[in-house]
Amino acid sequence: MPRSEPAEEEGNLPHVIEKTADPAGVRSPAARLAESRGRPSCMCLDVLGPPRAQRDEVPPPPEQPPLAALPSGWLSHEAAPLELDFGCHRGIFLIGMARQHPGSNFLGIERQPARVARCLAKIGRLAIANAHAVAGEGASSLRGLVPAASVSVLHVSFPDPWPKRRHAQRRLVDAEFLDEARRILRPGGSLRLMTDDAPYFATMCSLTSSGWQEIDWDDGRDYVRTSFEKRFLEQGMLPFRRALQPL
């Protein structure tokens, strides 16, 4: 099962992760591993949990409403740069970025309609003109919604890791998704991938080892932290990150 949202998964760390840098105060992978052995882990809970067949059942994705159109004018020639937050959850990053960067438009795509509704309600409440959210599922939502060469930055932060090998084909970032990312990015546009899951990150690196070039993660802009990023940082863990441009 993918992880639940932060508030619902307290004390239930999904994985031991490696770190990409070593600032003071960040615990080493070995320390984290030792620590994880001293408390109930996901694996322990799995052992104590329901029978395997039941555990492996994956709920179907929520029924998706038809893809909604983007706000009018967002795709015109004179439109502000468009950034996509794929899997925007409750909109912390989406809305934070829109407020911080009023010169760009921010579109969240999210498979859970209730979360989309929550984002839209907040966007409406705060009267933010440069943020919007739509329901969409995986690469097909990009195909149905986002024209070619229209996106400046595609953010994919903490996509569900599906850590069991037999579930790996359910991961969002795969060859099909990357083809869509390549199609929708403008010349000079970038894809920013972030995850806490080492095997998933290795797959992301392998899938982008040709046809993409890695660029500096730090591009001089201020980035709002996503909900999951905040949570992992608070626990002393650094996510894996990769910024890429299509070749």
Ligand SMILES: C[S@@+](CC[C@H](N)C(=O)[O-])C[C@H]1O[C@@H](n2cnc3c(N)ncnc32)[C@H](O)[C@@H]1O
């Ligand atoms: C682990 S959460 C990360 C949320 C947020 N990006 C962050 O970093 O805090 C993953 C989010 O992606 C959404 N999601 C998962 N698979 C998806 C898919 N195939 N298409 C669209 N959204 C998806 C989930 O519903 C969830 O809100």
